[in-house]
Structure formats: C-alpha cells, structure tokens
Amino acid sequence: MRSQPYRAVNGGALDRTRPLRFTFDGRTYEGYEGDTLASALLANGVRLVGRSFKYHRPRGVYGLGAEEPNALVRVGEGAAATPNLKATEVLLRDAMVVRSQNRWPSLSLDAGALAGALSRVLPAGFYYKTFMGPPGWWMLFEPFIRRAAGLGRPPEGTDPDRYGRRFAHCDVLVVGAGPAGLAAALAASSGGARVTLVDDADRLGGSLLQGPAAVDGLDAARWVGRAARTLDARPRVRVLRRALAFGYYDDNLVAVCEQVDGEGAPAPRERVWWIRAREVVLATGAVERGLVFPGNDRPGVMLASAARAYAWRHAVACGRRAVVTTNNDSAYDAIPALAGVGCEVAAVVDLRAGGPGEPAAALAEAAGARILRGYAVTATDGGVSLQGVEVRAVASSAEADGVLETRGPPEQIACDLLCVSGGWNPAVQLFSQSQGSLRWDAARAAFVPGQSRQRERSAGAAAGVEGLAAALESGHAAGEAAALACGLRASAGTSPRAEPAPERAPLRPVWRIAHPGGSGGKAFVDLQNDVTVDDVLLAEREGYRHPEHLKRYTTLGMGTDQGRVGGLNGVAVLASRLGRPVEAVGLTTFRAPTAPVTVGAIAGGEVGAQLAPTRLTPLHGWHEAAGAPMVPAGAWLRPRCYPRDGETQAEAIRREVTTVRGAVGLVDVSTLGKIEVRGRDAGAFLERIYANPVSDLAPGRVRYGLMLREDGLVFDDGTLARPDAASWYLTTTTANAARVLAHLERYAQTVWPSLAVHMVSVTDQWAAMAIAGPAARAVLARVCGAGAVSDGALPFMGCASAEIAGVTVRLLRITFSGELAYEVHVGADHGRLVWETLLEAGAAHGIAPYGTEAMGVLRIEKGHPAGPELDGNTTPRDLRLDRLLARKAEDFVGRRALERPGLVDPSRPRLVGLVSEDGQRIGAGAQLVTNPAAPKPLRTLGHVTSACLSPTLGRPIALALLTDGDARRGELLCAAAPVAGLHTRVRVTDPVFVDPKGRRPRG
Amino acid sequence: MLLIPCPHCGPRAQVEFAYGGDATVARPVDPDAVGARQWLDHVYLRENPKGPHLEWWQHVAGCRAWIRVRRDTVTHAVLGAATAAGSIEGGAS
C-alpha cells in the first residue's frame, strides 16, 4: 500500500516537499508539513483512533478542532509526554511519538469493549449508585472502574519543559482570526488603537482556510496573507498564533495559552498571557452540531464541516464513498470538496421534507449525489469502521420538539464516510464566561450572545451571523465600535467584501432521530463521555430535570470537548421529554478553561524554588560559608545549627545551648519584623495597639509588647524600643511581620485617622543579632567600650547607640534565652562586619554562633511562648502574660473581648512545663491524658506545644497548654503521640525551667 | 481578577490588594459606651449582602492605603472606591 492512500495528489495547504514521519501506537506513518495529527492519520486511512470512555467502543476522528470528542492521544514519551491531546489540535512534527489512549491491551483488541456488552450495568449515574449502594458495591466495582475509566495516563516523572507567563494590556483584544476577527482587528487598529489578535490555530484565517472563498476580489488565502501583513506592519498590533483564549475573567481579563515551540526547544513550551483589554471582540466562530441517531459514533461518522476542511485544506478524502445527512444547507458545501479529492458522494439524506434550497441542491446534482428528502439515518453498519447506513423515511413532518420518528422499510446505502450536520452552535463559551446572557435564536435553533455584562461584543458566526459577507461586515463594525468605545478613532475604511451568501432553505431543528422499533442501538448525545439518549431519559425519570443536575448525573458535556458537538442535543432531548422549549431549559454554565490547558502552563515558572521568593538575611553568606544547614522559616532561610568537624547536628545544638548558658553565643535574628513608628501621636496610637502599657516608655528604654486581635486572642509578641523621643522601633515575630504592619496601618488609617502617626517596615534595612550568655557584656565591652555597656549606660531593658568597628549600632538589652543578652541592630550592609567583629572579640570567651534549634531550646527552657503557643486560640492569661496587662487603664485592641466568659473561664488550658519522667522524648503536638490505657475515646486535657531535649536539665522537657494547668502542678500525665509511637510519662511543672527569678539578664 | 481603582494609584489588578472585610461596621468610638453584647456583635457579626457591598481593601503591593470599595457581590462589578475618609458613590454607609 502506498503511503497516505487517502491523500489526493494535488491540493491542500501543505508543504509536500517536507514529509514528516511519525509513529502511532508503534507503527510508522508519513504526513506533510501543514498536517495536523488528525489529518495525517486520516490521510493514512487510520480510522480507529481511540476507545470510548465508558463502553470502550471504537471511535474515529469526528471533528476538526477543539470540538473533537474522540481522537484523544498521548504525545511524546516519558516525563515530557502530554496525555489527552486532541489529534485535531496537534500540529504534526517530524519524529512525533503518538499513542492512543483508553485501550487495553491494544486499540484493536480491547478487553474493555466487553463493557459495551455489560452496558446494562453502567447506566447513567452508575458511579453515584455504586457509591450510594449497598456496602461492598464500591469494593466490587472499583478495580474494574479504575482500569476502564479515566482519560489517559499522567506522564511519568517531573516535567522537564519550561513554561512562561506574560501580562499584557491593550485597547482592543480580538479573539479569533477568522473572517470576522480579521476584519475586526483591521478596523480596530486602523486608527492607532493598541490591538491584540489571538487565534488558537497556527495560521490566521479560520474558516477562510476551510473552503473556497474570495474576499475583496482575492482568493481567501491571499486575502488572509495580506491582512496578516497589514496587521504586522502596524506597530501597536500584536498577533498571537497558536494561542487559545481559555478564560474570560472579571474586568475584561482574558487568559490566553500560547504554544511557543516544540518539545525540547530552549524556549518555553507554552506561555500563558494574562491580557487586560479595554474592549474585547469575540470572533470565536461556530461549531457544527452532530446528529443523534443509533450508531452515530462509529468510526467514519464525522461532522460535515470537518470532512470538508480535511478535503480542502489537507487534500484528504476521509472516505471513498460518502453519505451526507443534514437538517440544513451548509452540509452541502462538503460535497464539492469531497468530490475534489476523489470521494464519491452517494446520497444526501436530508431530514427536511422540503429538502435544500436551490443552490445547495445544485451542488449535490453536480456531484451526482441523489437527495433523499424527508429521510433519516436510523442505523450504521460495520465493525470498527463504517460500511454502510440504514435510511428510513421520516414519519411525521411536524415534530415540534425536535424528535423525529421514522417508519417504513429501511434502505441500505453502502458508504465508508457519513458526514453529519445538525446545525451550528455559536462558540459562546467565552461570552458566557464573561457573564453575558444567552439568547435563543429559533431560526438557527441555537443559543447566541444576548446581553453583554462586560465591555465586550461578539462578531461573525460567534454572534450567530451567517455567511462570509455578513461575518466580514459584522467583524468590521465590531472592531470599529470597540475602538470608538475606547475613545479612539477608527479610520472610516469600509468593510472587506465578499459575495453574498447563496439563498438557503431554513434549518429544521432536530435533536434526536428515533428508530421505528424503538431500539436500533445506542444513540450518543455525548461521544466523549459515552452519554446516550437512554441515559438522558433515565436521568429524567430519576428526577434529574435541571441541566446542571443532568450534567452531573450523566457527565453530559463534562469531557475535554465540553459538549461542543452534543451538549445542546442532550439538553434538548431532556427538554423534549419535559415538554418544554429548549430555551426554557437552558444550557449549563460555561467555565474556564474552554479547552484543556496543561497544568505546567498554568503554573508557569512558579515551580520548585521559584514557587515563592526566598528571603536571605544580610548574614546569609557567612552562614553558608560556615557550612550551616539552612532551614526554611516562612520565606526566610535560617541556619539550623553550626556543626563542627565530626559533630552531628544534635551534638552541635547541645553544644550551642551549653555555650550560651555557660559562656556566650551569637545568633542571627535579622528575620524579626522591624517597624519604625513616628508622629506626634505615635505614643497614643501604640498605647491603643498594645495590650500592655507602652506610652510611658521613656527614650532610651525598651519593653516587651503584646498585641491582641480584636477578639481578645494573642496576635503577636515582640519588643518596642524608643531610641529617641521622636521614634519608636518595634520588633515582631518573624512569622507575623507583614500582618502586624497591615494591622497597624489598618487602625491608623481606618479607626483612628485623626491620630498623627506614620509607620514603615524597616525589616530589610536592619541586620540584627543577639549576643547572649554570662560573657555577653564582656565581649561587647571589648568592641564598643566598657562605658557603653555599663549598667548605668545600658541597664536591663535599655536601648542605646554604640559603635562597633566604626559602625553605629543600636543596642537593646533584652533577652529571649533568659541569659544576660543584647540585641545588636545595625544597617544591613554592615551586618556581616559587626557579626565577624563580635565573633573575633568573643573568641577569648569561647563564643559560638548558634542557630534556630538552639534558640528554640533556650526559649523553651525559659518558658517563653512563641509561634506554637501563639496559635490564634490563646489569651494573655493562657500564656501567663496577663500580669503585663494588669496596670493598664486605657482602651486597647482586644480589651473588651477579653471580658468574654469563654476567655476568662479559669479552667481554660494554661501554659505549663512538662518534664519527661521516663527519659523518653516528648512528642510535639502530643495529647495529654491521665491514662492512655483507659477505654477510648480518651478525654484529652491539653496538648504539648513545644518540646526539646534540654541540655541544661539533661532530660526532655516541653511546654504545654493544660486544662486547670496551675492546679495540676506536680501531677503525672501521659503525653500521647500515637502516630509517632510515643507515650511519655511527664510531670507537670512551672514553664520556666531556668532562672525562675529572672536574675541572669539583670546581672 | 478584579481591576480596583485605587484613589491614589489608579486602576490596579486585584493581586496587588488584600481584602479587609466589611467596611460598613465601625469600631465604637467609646468602647465602654456599648454593652458587652453589642461589642461582641461588632467583633463577630457581619452582613452577607447579595448585591452592592462596601468593603475594605488594602493596596498592600502599592501605596499601602486602606481603601473602601463598593463592589457588587453578585456580578463582581466594582462600583466605586474611595480613601478611608473620602466619600464614595452611592452613599457613605
């Protein structure tokens, strides 16, 4: 057999000098540059391209583009493979590796086809019934369903391709580059408006490329070329090819996925554009509807418009002998195209008693096709490929609800191609997403755009306009109007012209053709999801009478084709059963994406480390050079510890804690949130923000500060310092830095706008480090003079300026570890100099840098609440911080809510310490119970918030929130963390394990 | 994604803003002048209107201003925006 036996010798928009080889299920085929995968398969006579979703019925190429329900394939191999691509939308490339889907063990020998025989057990709502059915049903059916169902398989491994994202703005966005879209883009850009034109095909032109046509006296393809050059020459016009507009969001934001390049190229594979347009023109065209009759899914049954386009554009005969069946005149346009590629047209089975209009009839006669007026196809013959159709007379000529009964003896017509047309659906998906309301057009039996909600207009076939001349005019007018709506001029050019459309006989709405015996086999309304007429009728009987319910119960329209071909047929079948007009039943809501978009494209570059920014402290380089293992803390990376040669991390952490308690340590605390507050009323403002008194803070002093939320629960704790009379310097926890700033801004701007106060984040401007331990003062004294750090110059809770290595620093004498400690804040660029100077000066005292783990251990030993205790459920009293609030008379955020009975209940869980009695470690998050062996469910008394192995106490300790915590001092409990396999005997203690009188920091 | 007209910066994409809740409720000027019940209503109770609603948004990735935005909760249409103190289309409620 010669290569491409169904390809005509001449014709088509192909580059025949560039043959392309590809494999489909391991067999090698050839196509040409300009082919889609679908046209190349058809050229090679490949009819069977997939198995259907539920019944595993054989299926062939049915459509031309996004409407394709059957030809879903997996392209590429391994991690770069993409499943569920429509063969109609895949541009053929050399060496492309393609596999069919949804078949096992092979496409031609499919075990799942047995499901066809089992179809009685797979009715509408099968999954629901199985889920809801007797216990065990799901267990019984699950393995079968898992193997049989599902579309394609995800690729193995991490996607190696790159994906991009761009944001763009324009005056007028035109979606679709068919005749209406091109005319719109030309008109809109003629006066200088910024215009973006997007089209999902690789070439502009849309329907102009799918059949013979002339515009402005030029052959359509030449006119398209000229229009493209005109647009390219306009500097404010951007044209995106292979760019699918898949989402229409609020305020004219349209998402477009552009196929940038082939697999393996260095450029991104796909790029998502977020385009904000002042005006949008939707010229998305129309999609032909299928017809619903028994056996309408057999390979060889295809949309008439698709067969015509494959013949015209790709010089492919989709069969040797065709029958056309239609309820309208447009399908007749396929006849000359088929004849042109050597496909005989045996007959046109026209559902209308009156048949076609004169021009359409002439097309059939010219090709020698007889027209059967008032006839319908009631069955198809053949196995995995069509061999003939069975035709019967339509019984009644006046069916109002679109259900055609047939009668009489059948006539058999041999054919291997059946071209069907049930009319046209304007592609209203994007219009509908823009919240525009649809209107029923009775003459076309279709929903067309009605009232717009956003700044948008539809043009051409998408607006329900018929014929080339009218589409051009409609597009031109829409483009001009869009530019004017932007306040821009569109030049007074005239619309591109075409021959007026030939006269056409009216369409006859037909939703379903019934076999006289009532059977005749399955008639599909949704080919991709295997939804039949019987499924729709069953759903209706079971009470699913709203299209949204019908959709969910039967999966009608839920496939990757989104019911473009059959969705309306399905709804109309429901409507006819309900005895209601289609327009009263309505369609289901259209949602983004209009067609499948890869997850990679949506994620863009935001994968792995690029998912979110990583923040590095000014000392990061030093930590890295020291070999410290870095751990994420929110957006930050922080050093966990600094293991020395041969040390494990656990050993390093223990040594660091011991060094701080016994000598001196240095820790990077640059991640603390830092906020500077100024203004005449700064003190009064902060007094209302903090739960403890603060406005009496004198210059040169620093104080712990506790912020509540308005509901009385603890929001954040930190410090506030007053470096001088004019400014307040706040620190927050690392985690809450951004939230605290927004909180301050909210109260300053919206609640007390009369207060003269201003705040700004200075987190990134300051490096900060804490030097802690008995020798901290001695080390500081070496670098900034003993006078600067004497008790007189810098008492406990004092704040002062000093100089280290010639750099002015801010010293805060505060402690987090419970030791004598100072925070050193310095301009970020000098952070490393000061850090290294302190380490050098501290060498004689045995100074060691310490990381976040040691810092955590030190604060647990000191009973200092932090993140795990500030969990959004704790009050100041729960955390034993209520003494801070005791002497405050003024109002503050959260004060009134603290009166709530639930917050003052004395039995609330309260912060306590726990010591492991059996030496076993305590699980963070463990539940506290009296007897873990008691019958379940156990009553829990509280939970462990923070736990560590305390080097200072030489045993595991923890902080916990415990019901009646104070009354349980000394009690033995069990800290149960069953998932971790930990049941630890713990004794309840005071949470302050170290220096309970707080003498050390004052020393 | 909404386009929110910041009174300071002009129309900006929604991703630059953080939602701040109902702007029709105000913290009582004198917290001690209201009863505990009313105070808790102030903290917790919010209307969930269908249609135009006044909301706080903060332009966090812009000028950091807290602004009031009148937005239709059904259509998402932004009907107007103002500074915290400014007057807004359709009444100041």
Ligand SMILES: [Zn+2]
């Ligand atoms: Zn702003």
